[in-house]
Amino acid sequence: MVKRWILAVLILTVASQLSFASENNLHKMGREKSIIKVFIGDVSNISGQNTANASDFKASLENAIKNRKSVNFDIVNSPEASDIKITGIIKKFQYLEHDPVTTYGTSWGLLLDAATTENYAELVVEFAVTDSKSGKLLWKEDVMSFTKKMMSPEESLPLIYEKESRTFLSKCFGKGR
Numbered sequence: 001m002v003k004r005w006i007l008a009v010l011i012l013t014v015a016s017q018l019s020f021a022s023e024n025n026l027h028k029m030g031r032e033k034s035i036i037k038v039f040i041g042d043v044s045n046i047s048g049q050n051t052a053n054a055s056d057f058k059a060s061l062e063n064a065i066k067n068r069k070s071v072n073f074d075i076v077n078s079p080e081a082s083d084i085k086i087t088g089i090i091k092k093f094q095y096l097e098h099d100p101v102t103t104y105g106t107s108w109g110l111l112l113d114a115a116t117t118e119n120y121a122e123l124v125v126e127f128a129v130t131d132s133k134s135g136k137l138l139w140k141e142d143v144m145s146f147t148k149k150m151m152s153p154e155e156s157l158p159l160i161y162e163k164e165s166r167t168f169l170s171k172c173f174g175k176g177r
Contacts, residue, residue, distance in 0.1 A: 039082035045090040052093035064165035082132040092124035121156035122146040
């Protein structure tokens, strides 16, 4: 009897953690509202890298929001007309001529990565999503993206902006895994 009770408590604990993990984003909002009105607020750059341009990143974020298929967004011009407000702070931008060697689970993977020469770009943005009516913070997280391919520093910026924008939308509004 005690074993069954312990098993039941364990199952309920795991189930509640899984439920919490899937609710740790705003996917539910996308299911409940037919259209989410979004105001994109300030995007700033504190990375110390002048090559990372906050207004170019904001334009990429707007484009990604417009093209998101799984959630219907409508970008509005004022916070008063919106359901949510999204802001961002570029914390880190890094471009490397040679990508860092990644440790993989196998020695073959490590050798393959070490032998491959690609350029590398990384971007970290702190995103915050607030309820426009109440001002309540709904979601806040540092989101990191990287891309590895042959590219110049100039070519890396739109690529990493696009990937970072899509990664944010997936983490914030995705189904959760």
